[in-house]
Amino acid sequence: MTDSLALAEHVKKRINLTDTEVNELLSCFKLMKVRKRQFIIQPGFIAHHKNYVLKGAFRAYVVDDTGQDHTIQVSIEDWWISDYNSYLYQKPATMFVEALEDSIILQIHYNDEARLKQDHHNFETFFRIMAERSMAHMQRRIITNLTKNAEERYQEFEALYPEIVQRIPQYALASYLGMSTEYLSRLRNRRTKKT
Amino acid sequence: MTDSLALAEHVKKRINLTDTEVNELLSCFKLMKVRKRQFIIQPGFIAHHKNYVLKGAFRAYVVDDTGQDHTIQVSIEDWWISDYNSYLYQKPATMFVEALEDSIILQIHYNDEARLKQDHHNFETFFRIMAERSMAHMQRRIITNLTKNAEERYQEFEALYPEIVQRIPQYALASYLGMSTEYLSRLRNRRTKKT
DNA sequence: CCGATTTCCTGATCCAGTTCATTGGAAACG
């Protein structure tokens, strides 16, 4: 339970909570250990949980008709991850969510989240803020993808999330940025040679 | 005020409202007429409003360093539009939001929305649902952009929003789909000839 | 109703980024 304090802090940054509320919140989450390469969500199965990463790293990706991976989201400590289209509408997932390292997560079930939101204006606010920020974040990504070329997208990502660039495998980053691994490799070497 | 009933219906589809609440909601919105080609949001200015389209059509777009347009969102009747990154964080906008036709909108001010959310658990829920769905929608768009090629993106859009395809100029659609107008024109003619 | 401005179409050329193939090194694994 001491681990869960990170989650409590995370929530407290966004809304005010009494001690009772902290307890009620934490009682809804289940701790789970996940080994590298293990899936917590798979296509065809409904994503019943939203997952808060306590330790480790994950990526969510889809596989297209030609068999290619496309990374939709990457999450490290203090981030959330799920297949939101599956979770939100409680329909079968289209994504894989896979641990990139041995990890520890806190899971909340869809029904428990719904109950929290219904019972407390407070928590409704918290999840509203989360959704708004995710939306704004995704919109920025759409803009980046439309306006920038491969090199600029890599540079932007590197500037915004240097820790993640170090930490996740290159194929995951390339497929997040929407380019082939070969091309990303070239971009990286171009830069380091100049320096 | 009779016009505003469309908005009331829109909200009632998502949450339950008493008559008093309907009135309180509608009193926060201002009716505005906008002529074709007029901007309701411009880069550099803070987007103070979320806009509900009663009649007409809008597009939100950014202009990149090379002077090219990129359409981020298109909205017709019963949809919302704004520069959400500007609105949410109350920072200067990066987008233009422009009327594609003579239009009528209902505007809510950031502060009024905040007050509504704070005073009523109800309205907090409504805006949470809106944000969640926008987020899910944007994620689907990210997936489409990563996994599909130009022709497939056009086909998908045509299948999902046939009315919009008919209604907005081709350059707006092309820049939404992330391709040149020339290429979109080619795709369209390819199809109609085959049929 | 007409001239002007937008919008749409078509062909020729070009390039950013892909694909395919190969290699070497580093983890993972019994």
Place this chain on the structure above:
DNA sequence: CGTTTCCAATGAACTGGATCAGGAAATCGG
């Protein structure tokens, strides 16, 4: 600790879609 599997690097050939240029049709304001 040898072997297998994964991952990054690099070279060569190829292509989806952009760009540029020209003109034809719609649409609009007056």
